[in-house]
Amino acid sequence: MPAYDVIVAGGSVSGLLAAREAAAGGLTVAVLEEDSEVGTPEHCGGLVSIAGIQHLGIVPDANAIENTKIARAKILSPSNGFEISAEKQNVMVLDRRAFDKQIAFQAQKLGAEIRVRCAMRSLSKDDSGYIVKTSEVDFTCNYFVDARGVASIIARNREGVLQSAQYEIYAPWIERDTIEVAFDSRRYPGFFAWIIPTAQGSGKVGVAGKGINAAEALQSYIDEKGKHSVVRKVFAPIWVNGPVKNFVSDRTVIVGDAAGQSKPTTAGGIYTCGMGGLLAGRAVAEAARKNDDKLLVQYEKNWLSMFGDEFEKMLLARKLLERLDNKAMDELFSAVSPEKLEEVSAHGDFDFHSAALTKILGAKSAARIVKALLGNEIRRLIDNS
Numbered sequence: 001m002p003a004y005d006v007i008v009a010g011g012s013v014s015g016l017l018a019a020r021e022a023a024a025g026g027l028t029v030a031v032l033e034e035d036s037e038v039g040t041p042e043h044c045g046g047l048v049s050i051a052g053i054q055h056l057g058i059v060p061d062a063n064a065i066e067n068t069k070i071a072r073a074k075i076l077s078p079s080n081g082f083e084i085s086a087e088k089q090n091v092m093v094l095d096r097r098a099f100d101k102q103i104a105f106q107a108q109k110l111g112a113e114i115r116v117r118c119a120m121r122s123l124s125k126d127d128s129g130y131i132v133k134t135s136e137v138d139f140t141c142n143y144f145v146d147a148r149g150v151a152s153i154i155a156r157n158r159e160g161v162l163q164s165a166q167y168e169i170y171a172p173w174i175e176r177d178t179i180e181v182a183f184d185s186r187r188y189p190g191f192f193a194w195i196i197p198t199a200q201g202s203g204k205v206g207v208a209g210k211g212i213n214a215a216e217a218l219q220s221y222i223d224e225k226g227k228h229s230v231v232r233k234v235f236a237p238i239w240v241n242g243p244v245k246n247f248v249s250d251r252t253v254i255v256g257d258a259a260g261q262s263k264p265t266t267a268g269g270i271y272t273c274g275m276g277g278l279l280a281g282r283a284v285a286e287a288a289r290k291n292d293d294k295l296l297v298q299y300e301k302n303w304l305s306m307f308g309d310e311f312e313k314m315l316l317a318r319k320l321l322e323r324l325d326n327k328a329m330d331e332l333f334s335a336v337s338p339e340k341l342e343e344v345s346a347h348g349d350f351d352f353h354s355a356a357l358t359k360i361l362g363a364k365s366a367a368r369i370v371k372a373l374l375g376n377e378i379r380r381l382i383d384n385s
């Protein structure tokens with residue numbers, strides 16, 4: 001049986017970053033990816049902050065930044081809406097296929113082996129370590145990293161799952177530098193519809209919501225927008241309930257979407273899941289180097305100290321969204337003053353957006369509506385606005 005220090009199941013952003021960091025720490029690493037190509041099937045809008053990907057140790061392509069940088073976000077309620085400038089937030093749209101391959105290349109250069117079309121089937125343990133059974137051969141390893149995405153978490157708990165549909169479309173109404181987020185509690189309960197442009201006249205348009213037929217909801221959203229051609233359809237579950245309780249158990253670590261590390265507000269996870277992989281890979285390398293498995297917990301501590309507080313606030317914002325009906329949503333939107341929008345445009349942070357929400361919801365008339373819906377629970381979200 002081939003033996004490695006570390007086996008990573010799942011060859012996407014979080015798994016590949018865990019592999020890169022563990023290999024950088026001198027460990028032998030294999031990444032198992034069930035699909036026949038790294039970066040596919042792509043189920044992502046690719047919207048990410050440039051600072052976020054740099055923090056993951058990846059240099060974004062200058063042309064891609066130039067061509068996909070977002071200038072503004074239109075945020076809509078059923079009969080209202082406002083616009084935020086995104087110029088200062090430095091947000092771009094990634095080609096996820098190319099991005100994942102870029103990380104795979106980094107990991108491979110540091111010695112990690114990547115095996116595509118190799119699905120992990122089971123994990124067991126004996127005296128010599130873990131045995132990972134796969135669709136190819138069986139492996140042994142000392143440390144196991146679960147980076148299998150939402151599929152892994154929903155095998156354990158389906159509660160925080162929403163169905164999403166996202167189509168790649170060509171349509172004259174897609175503006176190259178403008179994202180759109182549309183709330184409607186009847187059509188997309190607990191979530192929203194979105195447009196993420198990839199070029200003038202092309203982009204990714206999606207919806208998610210609790211208990212909805214995502215394909216039907218998305219079709220009516222794009223039909224109402226106007227003429228279009230759909231060139232790719234993706235249906236994927238998203239997880240919005242925040243991080244799982246323990247990221248580490250024995251010599252197994254869970255990273256990325258498998259650990260609930262995407263944002264409870266938007267399900268965006270390139271940065272936060274990527275950081276999960278990066279921190280886990282470093283902790284595994286450190287634990288192996290010092291022969292001290294207690295150091296694995298440092299991964300969980302580090303991730304929570306970066307994102308724990310922010311995710312708690314996002315979970316509160318999610319609770320609010322779930323309780324707003326369309327009338328309250330329209331009222332809330334009309335309570336947002338131009339001054340608050342200017343403040344948010346000037347100081348908003350794409351990766352830690354609870355501060356922007358705090359500002360918007362903390363405006364006097366908005367706060368009244370929010371407090372009526374959530375009472376004391378919401379204090380943590382709006383009181384320091």
Ligand SMILES: Cc1cc2nc3c(=O)[nH]c(=O)nc-3n(C[C@H](O)[C@H](O)[C@H](O)COP(=O)(O)OP(=O)(O)OC[C@H]3O[C@@H](n4cnc5c(N)ncnc54)[C@H](O)[C@@H]3O)c2cc1C
Nearest residue numbers: 010012013014034044045046047120149256257268269270
């Ligand atoms: C429709 C949609 C749009 C999104 N848009 C954005 C966005 O614009 N911005 C953003 O930041 N985030 C977005 N996200 C979220 C983002 O895609 C994820 O958070 C991120 O990809 C999580 O990375 P991951 O490595 O943890 O998991 P995944 O990317 O899900 O990767 C898991 C990998 O594991 C593999 N795998 C699964 N089971 C096995 C097995 N048994 N053996 C071997 N391999 C296996 C899969 O093939 C896959 O490659 C979006 C998600 C969806 C669904």
